[in-house]
Amino acid sequence: MTDYTPRCAARVLLVDAADRLLLFRGSDPARPDDGRWWFTPGGGLDPGETYAEGAVRELAEETGLRLSVAEVGEPVHADVVEFSFDGVWYRQEQRFFLVRVSAHQVDTAGFSEVERGSVDRYRWWSIDELTGTTERCYPLDLAEVLARALAGTTAVTEGQTC
Numbered sequence: 001m002t003d004y005t006p007r008c009a010a011r012v013l014l015v016d017a018a019d020r021l022l023l024f025r026g027s028d029p030a031r032p033d034d035g036r037w038w039f040t041p042g043g044g045l046d047p048g049e050t051y052a053e054g055a056v057r058e059l060a061e062e063t064g065l066r067l068s069v070a071e072v073g074e075p076v077h078a079d080v081v082e083f084s085f086d087g088v089w090y091r092q093e094q095r096f097f098l099v100r101v102s103a104h105q106v107d108t109a110g111f112s113e114v115e116r117g118s119v120d121r122y123r124w125w126s127i128d129e130l131t132g133t134t135e136r137c138y139p140l141d142l143a144e145v146l147a148r149a150l151a152g153t154t155a156v157t158e159g160q161t162c
Helices: 052-065 115-117 128-131 142-151
Strands: 005-015 019-026 037-039 042-044 076-085 090-101 118-125
Touching: 005 037, 005 052, 005 142, 019 128, 042 090, 052 090, 076 142, 115 118, 118 128, 128 142
Parallel strands: 005 090
Antiparallel strands: 005 019, 005 042, 019 037, 019 118, 076 090
């Protein structure tokens, strides 16, 4: 059994008017030769923070988009993932929130030092692009998660605090 650091995280499916999803591309600072992957905005919760509060904070820090907790609504997907980042093994319980915007000019000025050093770009992806890409995207079933969220066929209500 691997020792891990428990972590709770809020992730955001930020979707524009063309149903394209915003993803960042990054790498692990401890393993820079291990390649790059795409992921949604979001991150670990601060102590006492709800998933929705974390989603609001992370969205503002990573994209410059400022919303209220009511505007992010309820989570549309939940999962648990184990991964290593910067030399630490995590077991992360995460909730995903669907946020729709007509358009948004991404502002990464709020990135942390680690994010500035590990994230090299962002782009908006269609479901077809996600389905057809050979690049690593997380979660691995991201296209399906997005399709279900856009169709309104999923909801997660339990575990609003971590």
